[in-house]
Amino acid sequence: MRSNRLRRWAVLPIAVGVAGILAGCTQQQLQGWLPGSPDTTNQTSTTIGLWVTSWIVLLAVGVVTWSLIIWAAVVYRRRKGQTGLPVQLRYNLPVEIFYTIVPLILVVGFFAFTARDQASIEADPGNPDVKIEVFGKRWSWDFNYLDSNVHTAGIQAQDRLNDDGSIDESKLPVLYLPVGEKVQIDIESRDVIHSFWIIDFLYKKDMIPGKTNHWYFTPTKEGTYKGKCAELCGQYHSLMLFTVKVVSPDEYAAYVASLAASPDTQGLLGSDYNTLSNDPGTGPAPEPESASTDSGE
Numbered sequence: 001m002r003s004n005r006l007r008r009w010a011v012l013p014i015a016v017g018v019a020g021i022l023a024g025c026t027q028q029q030l031q032g033w034l035p036g037s038p039d040t041t042n043q044t045s046t047t048i049g050l051w052v053t054s055w056i057v058l059l060a061v062g063v064v065t066w067s068l069i070i071w072a073a074v075v076y077r078r079r080k081g082q083t084g085l086p087v088q089l090r091y092n093l094p095v096e097i098f099y100t101i102v103p104l105i106l107v108v109g110f111f112a113f114t115a116r117d118q119a120s121i122e123a124d125p126g127n128p129d130v131k132i133e134v135f136g137k138r139w140s141w142d143f144n145y146l147d148s149n150v151h152t153a154g155i156q157a158q159d160r161l162n163d164d165g166s167i168d169e170s171k172l173p174v175l176y177l178p179v180g181e182k183v184q185i186d187i188e189s190r191d192v193i194h195s196f197w198i199i200d201f202l203y204k205k206d207m208i209p210g211k212t213n214h215w216y217f218t219p220t221k222e223g224t225y226k227g228k229c230a231e232l233c234g235q236y237h238s239l240m241l242f243t244v245k246v247v248s249p250d251e252y253a254a255y256v257a258s259l260a261a262s263p264d265t266q267g268l269l270g271s272d273y274n275t276l277s278n279d280p281g282t283g284p285a286p287e288p289e290s291a292s293t294d295s296g297e
């Protein structure tokens with residue numbers, strides 16, 4: 001009875017405190033300093049929610065733990081005239097059950113919420129409006145716009161070209177996406193493992209030679225975003241950069257039409273441009289020209 005009344009009175013200051021803290025927060029703080037914003041794609045709010053909720057729970061655990069440590073250190077500190085070890089306690093069953101069950105609940109909880117959000121982000125909604133194939137290659141990107149049978153072939157970022165030593169961003173490969181339309185991206189590699197990462201979209205996925213990965217999403221905010229390779233892939237990994245432009249469907253159509261009008265960008269750059277000849281599914285490696293080559297390894 002008494003504890004019920006106590007709980008009721010405890011709720012009010014906590015609610016007021018949380019509301020006050022949230023009211024004073026910037027958007028950047030509210031999303032736990034993640035880049036982008038909740039409305040960048042149809043998936044970013046899910047990712048931000050998982051991130052922020054996890055931090056709130058973990059900080060609460062941290063505050064309780066740190067408080068208990070400090071409390072114990074202060075209350076049970078060695079006082080004047082005390083000698084020897086303090087009374088040693090062990091086998092406190094309630095405490096041991098508590099510190100076994102609570103972390104277990106936390107781990108199961110984090111797992112369940114992560115699995116739920118991951119399943120919703122990875123789900124294939126079907127019937128994409130736009131299908132794009134991305135090839136990672138050392139050290140750039142090829143984009144195939146599959147519905148329109150056009151492509152762009154990227155070149156590695158040109159660094160130290162500007163006077164201040166920075167990268168010339170105007171030369172980066174650009175991926176166009178129409179806002180508000182369902183996009184399917186097929187993710188592939190021409191050589192080694194890369195990772196396709198659009199930073200503000202809060203998503204990245206490995207590009208594995210011989211395997212096609214997928215990403216299904218809807219970009220929901222027009223703008224220019226930065227993309228990069230997120231898997232160390234060799235000497236110029238850090239120059240494996242690209243730009244994403246999320247534009248209106250009309251602008252997107254105009255862009256794709258401009259690619260179709262140029263002989264340089266017509267057709268697709270398929271897996272026949274891969275630099276590995278022994279990918280799974282591509283058949284045996286070509287026979288050596290000379291019959292006298294060593295058979296040894």
Ligand SMILES: [Cu+2]
Pocket residue numbers: 136137139193194195229230231232233237240
């Ligand atoms: Cu790479």
